[in-house]
Amino acid sequence: AQTVTQSQPEMSVQEAETVTLSCTYDTSENNYYLFWYKQPPSRQMILVIRQEAYKQQNATENRFSVNFQKAAKSFSLKISDSQLGDTAMYFCAFMERGSQGNLIFGKGTKLSVKP
């Protein structure tokens, strides 16, 4: 069975600084997707960024980028120029390419951006 591990329950960063959130996963599959979802306090979860395992190039979305290391089964999220609005719970998630939407989540990292 696939598992997703986020080893940092809580992190903090100063506004405008850079922070990296860690995620590792375990799977025997070769084709899959990886995601970072953001859940702000009392608001719905939204997709931050996604990576397809067959693509070697790391995904980037504005200030958010990932470091995808397939052999190491590692998928970290880097947030550059952190903003107060980045304060949220961040979940790393895995999905097999052959499934219809069975997202397997990590336990999350609570990120606080301090002014």
Add this chain to the structure above:
Amino acid sequence: DAMVIQNPRYQVTQFGKPVTLSCSQTLNHNVMYWYQQKSSQAPKLLFHYYDKDFNNEADTPDNFQSRRPNTSFCFLDIRSPGLGDAAMYLCATSRDRGRGDWETQYFGPGTRLLVL
């Protein structure tokens, strides 16, 4: 704005008293999901609907049922809630496979269930 709506946001029920949580969507997505998220834990998929085709996860307790009367609405029924069922329940939607961006799930704000 197209969105996923969950009502109510907070639900209090008594031990053993049936409760229904509601989800609606204006995205016209084929697939709808229900997740359970207990405190400090990862969200866990309970089941999903692919159109009217119901797909139950193997370890979802029989106490949990779902109905999808039409594309827009999906309900989660808990027949006899126990104290261990207190959690946040998240509804999500996605396009079906073969359509662009089918991998992305769109979440509602969740319903927090308290069992007394």
